[in-house]
Amino acid sequence: MRPQRSLVVVPAIERELAPGEREHRDDNRAGTRYESVVHVAWTAHPVRRRPDQLALIAAVVLLSAWAVMVTLQSPWLAFLAAVFLVAATASFLFPTHYRLDERGVEQRRIFGTKFRPWTELRRVQVGKGAALVSPFARPSWMDRSRGFLLYFDGLDEGGKQQVVELLRERVVAA
Numbered sequence: 001m002r003p004q005r006s007l008v009v010v011p012a013i014e015r016e017l018a019p020g021e022r023e024h025r026d027d028n029r030a031g032t033r034y035e036s037v038v039h040v041a042w043t044a045h046p047v048r049r050r051p052d053q054l055a056l057i058a059a060v061v062l063l064s065a066w067a068v069m070v071t072l073q074s075p076w077l078a079f080l081a082a083v084f085l086v087a088a089t090a091s092f093l094f095p096t097h098y099r100l101d102e103r104g105v106e107q108r109r110i111f112g113t114k115f116r117p118w119t120e121l122r123r124v125q126v127g128k129g130a131a132l133v134s135p136f137a138r139p140s141w142m143d144r145s146r147g148f149l150l151y152f153d154g155l156d157e158g159g160k161q162q163v164v165e166l167l168r169e170r171v172v173a174a
Contacts, residue, residue, distance in 0.1 A: 037101055037102045038099060038100075038101045039100050039101060039102075039166055040098075040099075040100045040159075040162060040163055040166060041097070041098065041099045041100070042097075042098055042154060042155055042159065042163075043095050043096065043097050043098070043154060044095065044096045044098065044150075044151040044152070044153040044154050044155075045094075045095040045096070045153065045154060046091075046092045046151065046153045047092055047093050048154075049153060049154070053092070054093070057085075057089050057092070057093065060085065061082050061085045061086060062082075064081050064082070064085055065078040065079070065081050065082040066078070068081045087111075090109065090110060090111065091109065091151075094109065094110040095110075096108070096109050096151065097109075098150055100163065100166055100167070100170075103115075103117055103118070104116050104117035104118045104119075104120070104121070105118075105121070105133055105148055105150070107148050107150070114148065116133075116135065116147075116148065118170045118171065118172070119172070120135050121133050121134065121135055121147075121170075121171045121172070122134065122135055122136060122137040122171065122172065123136060123137055123138075123139075123171065124164075124167045124168055124171045126164050126167075129151060129152055129153065130149050130150055130151045130152060131149075131150045131152070131163070131164060131167060132144075132147055132148070132149055132150075133147050133148045133150060133167060133171060134146065134147035134148075135147060150163065150167075
C-alpha cells in the first residue's frame with residue numbers, strides 16, 4: 001500500500017486558468033477566471049483506514065441484491081438495488097477531496113463538486129472526526145444538504161487543528 005499524504009499546504013499561486021480547466025460558478029461574473037490562493041487541501045478516504053467495514057458493506061450490498069433477485073426475480077432491480085446501496089455509502093467508499101481557499105470551501109466527490117463562498121457560511125460545529133460548516137446560524141434539518149461535513153480522516157492532529165482554526169477564522173457568525 002502506498003503512503004498517504006494527509007495534508008497539503010499549497011503556496012499562494014495566482015494564474016489565469018487555461019480553457020477547459022475546472023472553474024467555480026462564481027468565477028465567470030467578471031469575465032475573467034482566476035485560481036485563488038489555497039490555504040489547506042486534503043483527501044479523506046475512510047475505507048482505507050477501516051477495510052473491515054468494506055467487507056461489511058460488500059456483504060450487505062450482495063445480500064440485498066440477492067434478496068431482490070430471489071423475491072422479485074428481476075436482475076435489473078437487483079442491479080438497481082446494488083447501485084443505490086453503493087451510492088448511499090459513496091462518502092465512505094470513495095475519496096473526498098477538500099479545499100479551503102480564499103474564496104471558500106470546496107468538496108469534490110466522485111459524483112460532483114460542491115462549493116460555498118465564505119460569505120455564505122454562518123456556523124461551524126467541530127466534532128471528534130469531522131466539522132460541520134453550515135450556511136444557517138442555528139441548527140437546521142437542512143445542514144447536511146446545504147452545508148459541508150468535512151471529515152478529518154487522514155489528517156494528523158496538527159492538520160486537524162489548522163483546518164479548525166481556519167474555519168473558525170473565516171466563517172462569519174450571523
